Amino acid sequence: MRRTALTFQEVEEATAGGRTTYSVRGKEFASVTKDGTVRLRLPDAEAERALAACPTAEPLVRAGRRVGFQAPLADIDGQHLWSLVMTAWKHRAPRRLAASLTAVVESPVPPGSDLPTGIGRAATRALVNAGLTTLDQVATRTAADLLALHGVGPKAVRVLAATLAEKGLDIAPAEPRDARWDHG
Structure with a gap:
């Protein structure tokens, strides 16, 4: 929920x-x-x-x-x-x-967006609803952040990562774990 x-x-x-x-x-x-x-x-x-x-x-x-x-x-x-x-x-x-949500639902890719169509409508909708309408914005998020959005699954993350790589970008790295708590 x-x-x-x-x-x-x-x-x-x-x-x-x-x-x-x-x-x-x-x-x-x-x-x-x-x-x-x-x-x-x-x-x-x-x-x-x-x-x-x-x-x-x-x-x-x-x-x-x-x-x-x-x-x-x-x-x-x-x-x-x-x-x-x-x-x-x-x-x-x-x-x-x-009305802005209705527009996204009817046509999930807003003007000026460079999100790849291969991620699917649900993933596109989820990204746009989260304010991520460009690949540059997506590159600021970790894979875990993206997967936490309802509608974004592993396939969409793979497609986004490949598309970002073509532009010389990457999905943000995961937060490093605190070594003090990692005892084994």
Whole structure:
């Protein structure tokens, strides 16, 4: 859940009262309780579909009004969770910011980007959402950083590394381990 929520632009994470919350420009769009219940702020139609798709889900109600849905995180398929979190983020984000995500989803490679098409749409989307639209920007990240982005897998990292090498660049080296803690 954390990795998915932090994929989107301008997300802030906070922990309070046994919950981890995710907000965009001060508006909460998702949270996870300490018992593993995910809560998503969704438009009515999306909340209805989510409730129908997950038998253990319940409406999320605030001040007597349904504002989304909630369900045990373990009961939500990973791809479905990604889609729901994206919908919640778009629902709560300012219009221009949400429109920029819609543009990325429809055409993941922004103008002026030199990201290789061989990494795939999901990886391209993940990189762009993380603010990495050029190979020079990708070169500032480690392989672990890239793999932590939802949608970027080992194949995408290999393609990026090969493309960077063609430009005389490389993926940033991993942080060196502290030798004081390495006793064997």
